[in-house]
Amino acid sequence: MVAHNNPDPDAIATGWALCKLIGERLGKPGRVIAGGAVSRAENRRMIQLLKPPLDIVDNLETNPDDAIVLVDCNPLANNHLLQNTSIRPVAVIDHHGPELGSFRVPFRDLRPRTAASATIAAQYIREQQVEPGSDLATAMIYALRTDTRTEQPTLSRLDKSAIAWLTPKADHEKLAGIENAPLPRSYYADMLLAMENTFIHDGAALCFLPQASGPETVAEIADLLVRCEGIHRVLCVAMVEGDVYLSARSSPRGGDANAALQAVLKGLGRGGGHRHRAGGKVPAAACDGIAGPDLHNELRNRWLAACKIEQQRGTRLVPRREILEHL
């Protein structure tokens, strides 16, 4: 199972469930493989406590009789190990929205109305009467929880039925342990920098970090900012080892975050996601020759234009002076 790079809980749990299904029904071994890293503290804790069959690698090495299943992303996305290779997956199982273009694959199950890919995998194993066991069930519940981390998640009938089926099988102590994972000091450094670098333009928040401890920082900050009263759209951008990572969010009345992000990334990089949550990357090579402030301005202008916001000058999220005045 090849999951998207920097695999999230949904990608890991879905791949794991498919390994279990194929192992039990076809007697064939399987692994979940992805590039990048797992950096969010909660997700690292998930791996520690639940031990999914996950390998993080730089390059995909395959044997001729390996069957590759792409999970939680599709062949046209640029965020997985099959990108720029001639390897063709035998199956694609995903819940992300359709990308422009088409692809041929022997088996596909693409359900953009489903909250998580884990829901699709839960339906497979349930139909095949495969018992997930408590660790896999916990991973799948955590996948559903993280992929529905928005103000008004839309759970389909199938999502609810997967949750109801998995909940009694999950280990709720481990789940609480994952959700309350210890955080490194660097997390607070990122947060401090983020709060000082967030500007509001007409109900939209923009946060630029000249550096961050890992690629997932942008997602964590975007999740936090979109919960702020009066903020309906968020774009968070951070430089991590030369690459630029972006994360966009929108509240229920904030429009299509993914469409706005695609407009920002056009010609620079690629990304994907859903109506209210999306992420992307501008590789270091694409930033070559563009000075930091120029890229910053370009991304800001594109995003304000995509959101149809006229207020060019932002105001600080937390003006230090005002906090002190209230003491």
Ligand SMILES: [Mn+2]
């Ligand atoms: Mn997902």
